[in-house]
Amino acid sequence: MxxxxxxxxxxxxxxxxxxxxxxxxxxQAGILSKTNRGEIPEISLSSGMPLLENGDTITLKSGTYYELEITADGSQELALAGARFFRAIWVDEFVVEGIEIRPYGIDSMEFDEAGEAELSFVAIKPGSYRFGVPGSDLQTVTITIE
Structure with missing residues (x-):
């Protein structure tokens, strides 16, 4: 007893x-600790406009945790693709309008109307990756993981 x-x-x-x-x-310890967070600029989706306010390159550090905010203004139905980039990161969660999704993998995403999404991830595999609207040179970002 x-x-x-x-x-x-x-x-x-x-x-x-x-x-x-x-x-x-x-x-929390290791890569998910609050001391292992990196800053990343927000991506804005708008018809005919660049994705970033300043430049077209994002540099990340391998092993660092990031939260990427994506905002679409609804001016056009726009997709973001970057299969190679998504395979070079570990996705913690993808939050769409308050709904938390923990996917095994992502290939692309599409905004049919105005809205917000947040991608939380750890950069893993060093290299340079194209991320952006398919078929557009203006709406593309080069993401480099060092």
């Missing part, structure tokens, strides 16, 4: 201390 009472007590103690550890930053 004494053994059965010890298990809930051990679990309750572990849960209580786990909450304390999260406050000190011990909850």
């Amino acid at each position: 004494a053994k059965l009472l010890c298990i809930p007590l051990i679990l309750a103690t572990s849960i209580a201390f786990a909450d304390d550890d999260d406050d000190k930053g011990f909850g």
